[in-house]
Every structure is written in C-alpha cells, then in structure tokens.
Amino acid sequence: MRRGFLNKDASAKHKVTTVPSPAVEPSVAVTKPAASLAAKSYNVPTVEAFPEKGSVKVPSPKSIVIPHTGGNECTTEELYLKMSRGVVKRTITCLPPNTMETGCLFFTGVKERLLARPSWPSPVPKAAQNCYRIDGSSLGGLGVFAARNIKMGELIIVERPLLTIPEDMCIEPGKSLEQLVQEVLMQMPPDRAAQFRALDDCRRNGGGFVKDPMVGILNTNSFGVDILPGDLDMFYCAVFNLTSRLNHSCSPNVYGSWNVQSFSYSVRARRDISAGEELTNSYLHRSSLFFPCAQRAELLERYNFKCKCPSCTDVGPGHRPRQSDTNRKLLMFNRIRLTEQEEKVHREFQKMIDDPKREGEKQKQENDALHLLDLLEQERLVDDVICAFQYSFLCKLALVAKDENKARKWALKAADVGRLLQVRTAAGQK
Numbered sequence: 001m002r003r004g005f006l007n008k009d010a011s012a013k014h015k016v017t018t019v020p021s022p023a024v025e026p027s028v029a030v031t032k033p034a035a036s037l038a039a040k041s042y043n044v045p046t047v048e049a050f051p052e053k054g055s056v057k058v059p060s061p062k063s064i065v066i067p068h069t070g071g072n073e074c075t076t077e078e079l080y081l082k083m084s085r086g087v088v089k090r091t092i093t094c095l096p097p098n099t100m101e102t103g104c105l106f107f108t109g110v111k112e113r114l115l116a117r118p119s120w121p122s123p124v125p126k127a128a129q130n131c132y133r134i135d136g137s138s139l140g141g142l143g144v145f146a147a148r149n150i151k152m153g154e155l156i157i158v159e160r161p162l163l164t165i166p167e168d169m170c171i172e173p174g175k176s177l178e179q180l181v182q183e184v185l186m187q188m189p190p191d192r193a194a195q196f197r198a199l200d201d202c203r204r205n206g207g208g209f210v211k212d213p214m215v216g217i218l219n220t221n222s223f224g225v226d227i228l229p230g231d232l233d234m235f236y237c238a239v240f241n242l243t244s245r246l247n248h249s250c251s252p253n254v255y256g257s258w259n260v261q262s263f264s265y266s267v268r269a270r271r272d273i274s275a276g277e278e279l280t281n282s283y284l285h286r287s288s289l290f291f292p293c294a295q296r297a298e299l300l301e302r303y304n305f306k307c308k309c310p311s312c313t314d315v316g317p318g319h320r321p322r323q324s325d326t327n328r329k330l331l332m333f334n335r336i337r338l339t340e341q342e343e344k345v346h347r348e349f350q351k352m353i354d355d356p357k358r359e360g361e362k363q364k365q366e367n368d369a370l371h372l373l374d375l376l377e378q379e380r381l382v383d384d385v386i387c388a389f390q391y392s393f394l395c396k397l398a399l400v401a402k403d404e405n406k407a408r409k410w411a412l413k414a415a416d417v418g419r420l421l422q423v424r425t426a427a428g429q430k
C-alpha cells in the first residue's frame, strides 16, 4: 500500500543531493541520453501507481531542488538528464552498517549524510512488552491484535524498515523496478529478504499469474517516510516486517512516526485499546477520514480492497444515509473552520467569554462542544485536533463559571490529546 503517497502533505518538497558517492557499493548510474528522455519510456512509480495494473504510470513533471547545484529547481525530465550526466546517481546499500537491517536504494549522498550524523544511528527505542500478536483478521488476511490492554500514547512497535526506495524513483533504460527491488533484496541479509517476500501482495487475491511480484509487495506494503527530514526532504517508500501487517481502518487506533536518528518507525496507540482489539492504521490522509464513505472508498479503490471497517459497513436500513457519514460531515465542517480560521475562532470565543451580557451564548457554546465531542466519540476519532479545541473551549468556559473541578477535568483531557498531537506534529502529521 503506497499509503505514504496519500498520507503525506502534497506540498512536500523534493530535493536531490549531488554529493559525490564513494564507490564502496554498487552504484547505478543512469545513462539514458538526453534526447530520448520521453517520460513514457520509463518505468517510474508515482502517486498514481495502481497495483493491479502491474506497476507504474508516467510521472507528471515535478519540481526537484538540487541544492548543491545552486538550489535551482528542475523537473523530473531534467533529473533524468542530471542522472545521465552522472551528477545524480543511485546507490544500493544496506544500513545501518553494524546490522544491515535495511536494504536501501538511495540517491547519491543520502547514505553519506546519514553516516555523517553525530552518533547515527542511535539504538532503536524499546517498545512496550508483549502487547501485540499477529493473527487472521476479519478485515482481510493477517492483522495485528492487542495482546493486552494498551494505554493511549503507549509505544507498541518500533522497527527499522526492511527496504526503502525513493518515491521519485527513476529507472534506467532496460531495467525495471522489479529488477531493482530484486537487486536490493540480494544485498540484504537472507532472513530480512525472506520477511519482505512473505508480505502480502494485494493483487494475489485475484488469483492467476502476477507480473512483478516484488513491485506488488512494495505497492501493497510501503509507507511514505521522509528519510532525512529538514536536511534532504525527500519521500521514500519504506516497507516493514510488522508495521506493514497493520490493516486500515477509517477509525484507526494507532499512528506511526519516523525517527531519523534511530532510523526506525514507531507505532503508538491513538487511544486506549482493549485486549483482543485489532490494531489499525489509516492508509488515508487524516483529513480524508472525514470524507463520506463513498469518497473514502474511491481513494482506497486504487489499493485493490473494499474497506470493511465499521464506519464503511454502517449501512442504514432502506438506504438511509449512513449515520457515520452524517456525523463526519458535521465534523469536517467544524474541522475546516477550526484549523483554517484558528485565530479568528479563538478571538471571537474570547470576546464572547469576556462579555457578561452573552451568558446564553456560553451555554450554547458548551452544548455545541459537547455535541462535537460525542460525535468524535461515536466515530472513534477522539485524538483529532478538533478534540483539543473543544477541550480547551470547555476548560475556559468552566474557569469563567468558576467550576474548578470541571476545568481540571477538561484541562487534563486537553493535555492528553495535546501530548499525542505534539508527537504527531513533530513527525510531520496532524
């Protein structure tokens, strides 16, 4: 599942470094002459890659910044040209040097930049003990389940990727992405390569011969990860042994974040999770979770499955609108208002609070906030940014009413969600 491609912020920049690579490992230079740079002739994975179609689509020209050549922007085609001149190359390697856990296909310079980071890599943080198991899932195939009660914010899984490949992968003539993935797998420790090969390929369910099986696994299981955030902003597809087993839900109970220093991905609980519950991630961008079910299904269709999560299977009798859709519509409206006009909303709220003549409005504000929290509870999206807003509004209203107990209750809830949001914001998610 190229979840990252949907999940990431569309405005993310792409930069390619041109630091020369020491010839330690096989590096693959693109030799395609500039004159024949017709994008059609290249096998390039993009946001639009449809797994069921085998692999890839023609890339739309994107702006790629090559900082070491004066920071000038270039299109994908110009990138091919730079590759053909040997300015930008690819490197196949395994990292970190002591464990070789991750098979990496990097643009030149990424490995050097990682190795140049002081004390890189730091040890992988320790996850909570015995809190998950892999089992058959009613959603599809295998899934990850809570083996005990898990607390909101608890660290459930931490792992290094099996394999990473740049999102803007440029394939040299005569080589397919399948061949390149096979080359990376050949460099990897055999047990790690076997773990990759054992992962799901969403096209296998269709039966019959599947072309490019390694690309199928890559498409089904990869996340978008900003391998070197702030330094070399470039999204990579990363595939994981455990995290890639997480099924999708439109009311996910876990979220993941990348840590460049430990070169690892952490999965934490979005809310309290009961023993036996399936751990689910979202393959969609956070804001898309508020779209109606039919629209979410369209976004997920490209990944070759029909979501069986509770909010997608909540069909009202007699084709009545789904309750979940109605709830999410109202939540989406409020989410947009709160996130896009945050300052204005807070200013108006404060003005209302400070005005003793507007007592009636305060009661209405409290009822509205409680109603939205109830909807978020029904949709099991209680870690959303909109929750933090409501808790802080309710806390302020309680303070004005001099109800200390209530104020403390809302402040504690706001702090809980705030902590989660802080971790997610630090990891580039909302």
Ligand SMILES: C[S@@+](CC[C@H](N)C(=O)[O-])C[C@H]1O[C@@H](n2cnc3c(N)ncnc32)[C@H](O)[C@@H]1O
Binding pocket: 001, 139, 140, 141, 142, 143, 199, 200, 201, 202, 220, 221, 244, 245, 246, 247, 248, 249, 303, 304, 305, 306, 307, 308, 309
């Ligand atoms: C990354 S894999 C998840 C792990 C996979 N179930 C396995 O057996 O390894 C993604 C695939 O799981 C299935 N899947 C994930 N979430 C699902 C959901 N909500 N409803 C139905 N199928 C789902 C789909 O077949 C999808 O292509």
